[in-house]
Amino acid sequence: MSGSSSSGDALPEHAYYCFEVIQAALDGSPEPAPQFDADEAFPLFVTWNVRSRSGGEPRLRGCIGNFEALPLGDGLADYAVKSAFEDGRFDPITAKEVPRLECGVSLLTDFEVCDDYLDWELGTHGIYVEFVNPALATPSSSTSRTSTPSSTATTSSTSSGRSGDPAGPKPTYRSLSGLPKLSLSVPRSHNPRNLRPTLHATFLPEVATAQGWSKVEAVDAAMRKGGFKGVVSDEMRRGARVSRYQSRKVKVTWDEWQRWRAGAH
Known part of the structure; x- marks a missing residue:
């Protein structure tokens, strides 16, 4: 896949891709193509935080990952969805919340x-x-x-x-x-x-x-x-x-x- 290569670093493109994936899921659209080296493999976690309308520190909205090395394209797509919609501690993220979200990606090394x-x-x-x-x-x-x-x-x-x-x-x-x-x-x-x-x-x-x-x-x-x-x-x-x-x-x-x-x- 063309685009940025991480060489072990977590890149903004990784988190942008997670946004793209959950927006597509909410819209019922096809999953987007990653704009980075999708074949590099790392254990990874995707974290969603949501900013309060009244200000203050963002609060955790979902975080799920895997300690096994996964290809970044498949791994980020999978755990962006799981952490947004399947974290049992929280209700699934809604479309109304998306503009207040922050996405964090952690690559474990x-x-x-x-x-x-x-x-x-x-x-x-x-x-x-x-x-x-x-x-x-x-x-x-x-x-x-x-x-x-x-x-x-x-x-x-x-x-x-x-x-x-x-x-x-x-x-x-x-x-x-x-x-x-x-x-x-x-x-x-x-x-x-x-x-x-x-x-x-x-x-x-x-x-x-x-x-x-x-x-x-x-x-x-x-x-x-x-x-x-x-x-x-x-x-x-x-x-x-x-x-x-x-x-x-x-x-x-x-x-x-x-x-x-x-x-x-």
Whole structure:
């Protein structure tokens, strides 16, 4: 597809396209063609905010995405619609609201395994936390804990890992599923209820700062989101596998989309 190429950056054209897609859906028109490289693939999220008629900060109107790498053309079209009309937290967006909308597109990149649970930066990284299900805590002689390797890793000098480390830059992965996974083998006698051996949860990069969390608080919150209801111990944090990733974001308003549209047609 002709047009702009992102090279990993979120572009205004990506968000303009989301506006085009939902306008077409509301009008019952054919889906438009993207004006960018539609075949580049990234995990992505589409966020809709709506401005209040009385002023004030825009409020969330819908946000849905996917942690697997998707071609941008298909992925943005799909999640523009899902986040606008299928986010179960909200009523579907209506045609009357469109002129007050803002669209944000986030492309997720640089998935890396952290050296420890604090090896990430607030405001820069999202985190993916995996940990052994505390309900299945057993003596080490009764369990086998392994990492599932991935064939999709690449090593890049532009990785956000510390390039000065003796081991060199960290391997980076294209998506959440590409990361090496924490795997735990538990004898059936220790798991009669067939509980999940490991639990996991993730937070996007903006969540921890928006909540005012420290790194420790963010990791603890992820463990609770993953299903643990007790008090998180330092031993649990140290035993967890924490991975990090980054988000390249762009946000445009309806007015900006209209100006772009007038110049593009």
